[in-house]
Amino acid sequence: MNGKSVVLIDDSEDYTTLLKSKLKREGFTVKVFHQSEEAFQFVLRNHSEIDLIIIDLMMPKLSGLEFLSTLKDHKEKPKFKICVLSGKNDLLEIEAAFKLGASEYFLKSENIDVLAEKIYEFMEIVNHPSPDQSKEFISLLEITNVIHDFQLVKYDENNVTFYSREELPIHSTIQINSEKLKKYKKTAKPINCIVDNCEILDEKVLITCQYLD
Structure with missing residues (x-):
């Protein structure tokens, strides 16, 4: 276990199931939210225990950018890192996310294994589980x-x-x-x-x- 806590915010149940399963196998603890408003309240209550937030920019009601904007306006500065998920390579949207506190973005079309490796690099985790060396x-x-x-x-x-x-x-x-x-x-x-x-x-x-x- 690497001991890192992740909050994953995405309204796609299929995608969150896959990514959560992958991250849990890699040693992360993962809390999933399909509604960004509910996730925001959880983050405010538990901000000191969170290491990473991964949020989809295209969320209903409270979008990813609105989530980041509201979070930035909050008095207490968070210590966790923020990554945004995007279904398209929209540079203006990604730049806006960076200005609101995000420091990395991932395309949802990326392979899950590649995404996990990028998360390890981003979180500066040196030792992570080696792959199964099964012959099959x-x-x-x-x-x-x-x-x-x-x-x-x-x-x-x-x-x-x-x-x-x-x-x-x-x-x-x-x-x-x-x-x-x-x-x-x-x-x-x-x-x-x-x-x-x-x-x-x-x-x-x-x-x-x-x-x-």
Whole structure:
């Protein structure tokens, strides 16, 4: 555990589920809010115990910029760091967020693993958990992302279904290095597939793929 406390504010339940799950595995404690007004009251009450706030700029009612503006007007200067999430690379909006106290921004399109690494760098955490070195893995070829803890559900001559700890983009190309699947396909090489469907179930993600080989 790295002992860092994160407040995550975003109205997208799917996104917060994925990011919270990733950060918890990396040792953070995470409090999620889907309403920025509720989050603001929590921050005022618990500001001394918070290390990082991550807030989406596009929030209903109280937007991310309005949240930061109201927070800046508060008498007590916070000690925590603030990152903003943006679905688009709007430089004017990001610049406005920086002027209101944010010191980093992340694009929501960024891969979750990459985002976690940026958070470690931003928080100046030197020692963080090393990745699982399991021989079985899934590699997302387009962005060289590797997933170690996956679980095969079923497979046949056309498709393979598995649980993953992360969402994979539809139509993305992956390689599955599974001894069980390689034995079934009678090959010693990882299996090339294309993602057909991605369904979020609680803290798991159910992926269905079609073989390319």
